[in-house]
Amino acid sequence: MDSYIPFCGTPPVPTELWTRWQFDPVLLAGLAALGAVLAFKARSRTPALVGWSLVVLLFVSPLCAASMALFSARVAQHLLLTLVAAPVLARAMPLRGPDVLPVACVFTALFWVWHVPGPYAATLQSDLVYWLMHLSLLGAAWLLWSSVLSAVASRPDTVVLGIALSAAQMSLLSALLVFARDPWHGWHMLSTVPYGLSPLADQQLAGGIMWVAGGALMLVAVAALVRLVFRAQDGPHYSAPSA
Amino acid sequence: MIDATADRPRQGPVLEELRTYEEAWATPPGWRRLSSVSHRVVGQRFIVTGLVFFLIAGFLALLVRTQLIVPENTFLDAETYNQVFTMHGTLMMFLFAIPILEGFGVYLLPLMLGARDLVFPRLGAFGYWCYLFGGLIVLASFVFDAAPDGGWFMYTPLSTKEFTPGLSADFWLIGITFAEIASVTAAVELIAAILCTRAPGMSLTKMPIFAWYMLVTAFMITVGFPPLIVGSILLEVERLIGLPFFDPALGGDPLLWQHLFWLFGHPEVYIIFLPAAGMVATMLPTFVGKPLFGYGYAVAAVVTMGFISFGLWAHHMFATGLPTITLTLFSAASTIVTIPTGVQIFCFILTLAQKRPRLTVPMHFILGFLFIFVIGGLTGVMLAAVPFNWQAHDSYFVVAHLHYVLIGGMVFPLIGAFYYWTPHFTGRMMSERLGKWAFWLMFSGFHITFFLMHITGLRGMPRRISTYPAGIGWDRLNLLSTIGSYILAAGVVVFVWDFIAHRWRGPLAPRNPWKAGTLEWLYPPIAPGHNFHAIPRVHSREPLWDQPDLLENEAHETRGLLRDAPHGRRETVGCHPLSGEPLQIVRLPHPTWIPLLTAFAVAVSFSAVLASLYDIAAAGAVAALFGFAAWAWEPSETGQTITTNDEGTLPVDVASRLGHTHIAIIGTLMIMVALFASVLFAVMFLWNVQPEFTRLAGDPDLFWTSIAVACGLGMSLVAWLARSAPMAVLDLAVALLAGVAGWALYQAVLPTDPMATALAATLWVMAGFIGTQQFVLLYWSLFLALRKVSGQVAAGQIVPEINRVPYALVTAGMLIAAAVVLAAPQLEVLK
Amino acid sequence: MQGKPVVPLTLAGVAALVLVAITLVSVWSLAHPQRDPVGNALAAMGARLDGVRSWYAQGPVEASPDWQAMRLNVPGGDAARGRLAMVEYGCGACHVIPGVASARGTVGPSLDGLARRAYIAGVLTNAPGDLTRWLMNPPLFSPETAMPNLGVTEADAADMAAYLYTLGPDA
Amino acid sequence: MNGPSTLDTYGSQTSFSSAGTGADATLVLTTAMSVAAAVIFLLVMGAVWLAWRRDRPGSVWWIWGGGVILPVIALGTLVVASTFTLAAIGRVDDGAPVIEVTGHQYWWDIVHDPEGRALRDANEIVLPLNIPVTLSLKTEDVIHSFWVPSIAGKMDMVPGRINRMTVTATEAGRFRGQCAEFCGLSHPLMAFEVVVLPQAEYDAYLEDLRSEARDADTAQLARGRDVFLNEGCIACHAIRGVAEGARLGPDLSRIGARATLGAGMWRMNVGNLAGWIADVQDMKPGAQMPSYNHLSGPDLRAVAHYLASLK
Known part of the structure; x- marks a missing residue:
């Protein structure tokens, strides 16, 4: 296993970061397939295009390489994938799945599994596990946002609970990342130093990003959902009868 | 489905003939009024008790200010001073602000929503007694000369046995935890009431805005209070038997308390602010004569605020040495809350812009609210800037800021609300003249007191000091602040005098005295003790404005659903949570002593813990369990149908996901999940922060852990089966499996030594919490089995069974999560 | 509440007044005590009021001089300076001294009513010279x-003696 | 350096006059934010005023403008400004000389150069002028908070943790600091002084900390020293060259040189010292030291004079 090179390559130093684009043929094929499915199945073009472009960017751009060096980059990638790309894709092409709450539970479990030390290390030792991580996260998030969008008008209670659960677990995980005294991930022990961060600082940054940016994205989602409901059913207004 | 005429005890045709509407809803006279469970009575109890606590706490504040009037004052000694400021904060935050706002919610919401009572009146009454007894326990500390003196946030390790011997901290922890039961029960009750008992046609988007604010507040309470309850229990357990949760030498961490406390404490501020803002949003349109501008925006802002408030707690801890790299992110996060606040403020401003408002006394207080709260919000934004926070934190600047936010954001709207709704309580108007005096005295006194404190704080005066040296720059500021506080207090006295004296001096209030648009003003404000002879259909958010006939007819002749009391019973219409269309008839309880007696039993139990009389505590707890059983023993009427005059046939107490009991269970489960999440947070926080203690106290037994999980899953499965095949034997099976699961969990943690490390101690707490859940299921299932065996319920009446399923499922989920945590340290793959 | 709408000018006016007052008070509170005309004026006014009060407290002028007061007169002693010297x-670490907020000590006797005592510490007569020497x-x-x-120092001792003799000569 | 104590000085404990880089940068931020807050307040109140006078509905864009766009701009600016300030003052300088400050109920233990020869003092922190110093903040009992408003913002002292902050004093003089986190009965009596000295004087101070305490050179002082040794004071207090090693109470090797007694609360003089020894529980309730009210009068005087002579 020692000779194994993770999917996104060895941790880059800052100067070479911008040259590290990822043009793995399998990856490109997969992205193309996703694009094809979206092109045929998506309900609306614009969100499909936006979502797909974001996914492409997240995996082809040097962000992929950066996540080899920095855990915070990995977290940023996951947040963009699950909280921006996934809802946009769900808007474009809703998946059909179970209720919001079970999906939120599954999403929570996956989100934790892929950020704790053991499984995280495994993704860096096998391409298969690496892709299992990204596909399962994207899939669960896509499913979650699809069921949120489809249930928001009919069952806002489960939507609220599901989003509350997703937001709360994310806060909890990020709090642990921020307040840890030792870094969790052995992989990043040396890789963060060229970026002027200690491994612990990198992890704290990751937690902070998850806490704040993740929370902010959740908020935007909540506000947008409430507006969605109200735009559909805003009632008539009456003024006091003049005396 | 059972026919309504089927023979059932206690509601035979005899009763139906006898009782008129007024008789069915009569409040018992004299001392038997204590048995009343009506939302009006309970709401008024909350409001009056809250007001009394406000006056006590305000008096303590004057003692504080008097002590600080000159440097090196000897008016109070340090010990008394510490007790006084601790009790001031405690009473204001826990026993005044939240209960009184919930009291307004309890009183007003059914009236605004078109319900005859809250859906769980006995729960409301029980909650009130818990609040009262809890408050009395806290107050009793003065009598025993053991008033808490650790500040209202009771930081560890100062509040541990080592540094605070004696009972003072125990009075605080036990009394406050007890009083918090009232807050969470009221929250569940309000959630169910708002979602399930609205007038026909009142969809969620047509609710009065106050209901939205209260709904979000109630949800926030269910999630926000549990961390403090868990923290209090941990601290009390550490004090009583010495489990080392907060002792760094044994792997604990004093900051764990701060995290749990502020995880509660930050949302708490919004829990206090939101209902008051809801009052503003209700009163303001009345005086403008136009609906609230941007209702949808306001709702979106309130809902987002509810979410945001849980992510900000770290900004109370900027000076505890958080990682520098995250400080900026937390700082940015803290400022985000300005956006929904700003949206609400601009909704109010734009409401004002629609028409020239009437400048009444409540309107004065609303303007005062805008003026003060905006300043408080701006200083709050300043405090989010980390470098500034390091100077201002724990100084008088923060004292100024928090009073601007709380007095401006809550007390001013509240007193406006008293002027606005008092006619509803008493049938008489409060004085416009005295009201303006009260306002101007409070407004000017407030600013003199607290504006100067910004300067005092930046000049270096820390908070919570009973004395300060003369001549280093704080003398004049403190003198002026104290003078201001007397002016402020004079304003409060004028208000209280007016509130008392208007009972005989105030002019009689006409019907709908403020020309409001919301339903609570339908009846002439001579309190009849009951609401709605019939429940009218509504078409908008302002029914009294858009249906003038409602006010043109006599109130008791209102046309609508459930005219009078066709069955001589207390009933109201239950609605679909979203559309507001009638869904069911909710049968409501008549006056009963059980809530009072049960709360008293709980009070005995809590006080006995305080006095270390554990056998009495156990006896009290058992008595309370009997109380709950007696309370729920009454015959179920689910499955009957009632034909109403214009909505066709409606079922009684539906057994479905849309029913009020189910919504209440969801609310309860939110509390349970939040409690569990708090415990889980404690476990993982300690594991993460003090990893070197992970293996020191022995490993949990994984065999028993898996037995526990298996039983938990089996229990859920049987509970799920029992929902469609209600047989006593299934209930017994659920009880058995729940019991075995709890016992297996105990066996699982047994190899760890809770006294040895804090991590092991939190594992025991986690197991104990789930064990309690299992016990509830066991108790619940035995209760159901007993009822079936004794013939109290018939087939088809499956309400409790259907509600037990989510409870069992969530409990099983907790078991699985706990199992992962118990197993994790032994799985090399995780570390 | 049915009356004609009050002109909001009143409201804004009073609010503005409150604002202005708070600003003035804040500015004043920031002034250094030694460069504070308002504070000095207030102090001067207070001193004058004190003078009037003590004159009033003396009551009607009697024919005979107040021997007691003259006996306790400390030459060259300034009571106000003495209080600061305390x-x-x-001194406050051991004694209660009325008028000195920080003086709450219980090690030694309270100095309240010192002017009425016959002896100092039981060894010296209570007279200005002895008190000054004792203090030194x-x-x-x-x-x-x-x-x-x-x-x-001798000067400080005289000042302190002068202050101590203001404590309870008549009671 | 034995000037008047901060108790005599107006404005000795204020964030308005800054004598350290941290306080300085923060004061700029404070001023800017206060002005901005005042402007925003007036704008919002102006909007209320206009709304009051207006008689027809406004546009929903006001909500977007006032509730979303304006806050986002203002907050963005604030976060940027605050971050720059934080970056300027928040960094811990690992290379700077270290002073370890330990909070106790209710006094401060101070160790210069803790990694080296550990030079102890108490309740008076001497800082070199214009040289960054890293403070290492700890506590022995409950949470305290270290705050010298004129030098820098505060930092908590939490059991089980060490918090560090780097400060640079930019003005010579004496400044008052105080515990800012409620820590028990005598929390208001837990202050201290910071003395900022030019390099040469600072070096002399450190030299002073290295050398033994002043000798008792008169009969009375010798009697005082004997009382100190015989009455058990040495169980808690150390005096270099006389009795070393005890750390439960403040180091008294140069107590007479400090301007204040009892952690920044009283002026240092024989009178206060005698009163303190005889009845510390009255002066500072809850302090760990018992009142030594069983000493004979002459013994009390002797020990008070002896301590006052330690300069």
Whole structure:
């Protein structure tokens, strides 16, 4: 296993970061397939295009390489994938799945599994596990946002609970990342130093990003959902009868 | 489905003939009024008790200010001073602000929503007694000369046995935890009431805005209070038997308390602010004569605020040495809350812009609210800037800021609300003249007191000091602040005098005295003790404005659903949570002593813990369990149908996901999940922060852990089966499996030594919490089995069974999560 | 509440007044005590009021001089300076001294009503000269006393004696 | 350096006059934010005023403008400004000389150069002028908070943790600091002084900390020293060259040189010292030291004079 090179390559130093684009043929094929499915199945073009472009960017751009060096980059990638790309894709092409709450539970479990030390290390030792991580996260998030969008008008209670659960677990995980005294991930022990961060600082940054940016994205989602409901059913207004 | 005429005890045709509407809803006279469970009575109890606590706490504040009037004052000694400021904060935050706002919610919401009572009146009454007894326990500390003196946030390790011997901290922890039961029960009750008992046609988007604010507040309470309850229990357990949760030498961490406390404490501020803002949003349109501008925006802002408030707690801890790299992110996060606040403020401003408002006394207080709260919000934004926070934190600047936010954001709207709704309580108007005096005295006194404190704080005066040296720059500021506080207090006295004296001096209030648009003003404000002879259909958010006939007819002749009391019973219409269309008839309880007696039993139990009389505590707890059983023993009427005059046939107490009991269970489960999440947070926080203690106290037994999980899953499965095949034997099976699961969990943690490390101690707490859940299921299932065996319920009446399923499922989920945590340290793959 | 709408000018006007008042008070509170005309004026006014009060408290002028007051007169002693010196030398650590907020000590006797006492520490007569000498070196007169030699200068001792003789001459 | 104590000085404990880089940068931020807050307040109140006078509905864009766009701009600016300030003052300088400050109920233990020869003092922190110093903040009992408003913002002292902050004093003089986190009965009596000295004087101070305490050169002082040794004071207090090692109470090797007694609360003089020894529980309730009211008068005087002589 020692000779194994993770999917996104060895941790880059800052100067070479911008040259590290990822043009793995399998990856490109997969992205193309996703694009094809979206092109045929998506309900609306614009969100499909936006979502797909974001996914492409997240995996082809040097962000992929950066996540080899920095855990915070990995977290940023996951947040963009699950909280921006996934809802946009769900808007474009809703998946059909179970209720919001079970999906939120599954999403929570996956989100934790892929950020704790053991499984995280495994993704860096096998391409298969690496892709299992990204596909399962994207899939669960896509499913979650699809069921949120489809249930928001009919069952806002489960939507609220599901989003509350997703937001709360994310806060909890990020709090642990921020307040840890030792870094969790052995992989990043040396890789963060060229970026002027200690491994612990990198992890704290990751937690902070998850806490704040993740929370902010959740908020935007909540506000947008409430507006969605109200735009559909805003009632008539009456003024006091003049005396 | 059972026919309504089927023979059932206690509601035979005899009763139906006898009782008129007024008789069915009569409040018992004299001392038997204590048995009343009506939302009006309970709401008024909350409001009056809250007001009394406000006056006590305000008096303590004057003692504080008097002590600080000159440097090196000897008016109070340090010990008394510490007790006084601790009790001031405690009473204001826990026993005044939240209960009184919930009291307004309890009183007003059914009236605004078109319900005859809250859906769980006995729960409301029980909650009130818990609040009262809890408050009395806290107050009793003065009598025993053991008033808490650790500040209202009771930081560890100062509040541990080592540094605070004696009972003072125990009075605080036990009394406050007890009083918090009232807050969470009221929250569940309000959630169910708002979602399930609205007038026909009142969809969620047509609710009065106050209901939205209260709904979000109630949800926030269910999630926000549990961390403090868990923290209090941990601290009390550490004090009583010495489990080392907060002792760094044994792997604990004093900051764990701060995290749990502020995880509660930050949302708490919004829990206090939101209902008051809801009052503003209700009163303001009345005086403008136009609906609230941007209702949808306001709702979106309130809902987002509810979410945001849980992510900000770290900004109370900027000076505890958080990682520098995250400080900026937390700082940015803290400022985000300005956006929904700003949206609400601009909704109010734009409401004002629609028409020239009437400048009444409540309107004065609303303007005062805008003026003060905006300043408080701006200083709050300043405090989010980390470098500034390091100077201002724990100084008088923060004292100024928090009073601007709380007095401006809550007390001013509240007193406006008293002027606005008092006619509803008493049938008489409060004085416009005295009201303006009260306002101007409070407004000017407030600013003199607290504006100067910004300067005092930046000049270096820390908070919570009973004395300060003369001549280093704080003398004049403190003198002026104290003078201001007397002016402020004079304003409060004028208000209280007016509130008392208007009972005989105030002019009689006409019907709908403020020309409001919301339903609570339908009846002439001579309190009849009951609401709605019939429940009218509504078409908008302002029914009294858009249906003038409602006010043109006599109130008791209102046309609508459930005219009078066709069955001589207390009933109201239950609605679909979203559309507001009638869904069911909710049968409501008549006056009963059980809530009072049960709360008293709980009070005995809590006080006995305080006095270390554990056998009495156990006896009290058992008595309370009997109380709950007696309370729920009454015959179920689910499955009957009632034909109403214009909505066709409606079922009684539906057994479905849309029913009020189910919504209440969801609310309860939110509390349970939040409690569990708090415990889980404690476990993982300690594991993460003090990893070197992970293996020191022995490993949990994984065999028993898996037995526990298996039983938990089996229990859920049987509970799920029992929902469609209600047989006593299934209930017994659920009880058995729940019991075995709890016992297996105990066996699982047994190899760890809770006294040895804090991590092991939190594992025991986690197991104990789930064990309690299992016990509830066991108790619940035995209760159901007993009822079936004794013939109290018939087939088809499956309400409790259907509600037990989510409870069992969530409990099983907790078991699985706990199992992962118990197993994790032994799985090399995780570390 | 049915009356004609009050002109909001009143409201804004009073609010503005409150604002202005708070601003003025804040600015004043920031002024250094030694460069504070308002504070100095207030202090001067207070001193004048004190003078009037003490004049009034003396009551009607009697024919005979107040021998008691004259007996306690400390030549060259300034009571106001003496009070500050008490703080400076730390007398309050051991004694309660009325008028000195920080002086709450219980090690030695309270100095309240000192003017009425017959002896100082039981060894010296209570007269201005003896009190001044005592303050400058207590162990000289009472070898077993716990009161240390505080290194008080003669001028300071006279000031302190003058202040102490203001404590309860008439009661 | 034995000037008047901060108790005599107006404005000795204020964030308005800054004598350290941290306080300085923060004061700029404070001023800017206060002005901005005042402007925003007036704008919002102006909007209320206009709304009051207006008689027809406004546009929903006001909500977007006032509730979303304006806050986002203002907050963005604030976060940027605050971050720059934080970056300027928040960094811990690992290379700077270290002073370890330990909070106790209710006094401060101070160790210069803790990694080296550990030079102890108490309740008076001497800082070199214009040289960054890293403070290492700890506590022995409950949470305290270290705050010298004129030098820098505060930092908590939490059991089980060490918090560090780097400060640079930019003005010579004496400044008052105080515990800012409620820590028990005598929390208001837990202050201290910071003395900022030019390099040469600072070096002399450190030299002073290295050398033994002043000798008792008169009969009375010798008697005081004997009382100190015989009455058990040495169980808690150390005096270099006389009795070393005890750390439960403040180091008294140069107590007479400090301007204040009892952690920044009283002026240092024989009178206060005698009163303190005889009845510390009255002066500072809850302090760990018992009142020594069983000493004979001459013994009390002697020990007070002896301590006052330690300069």
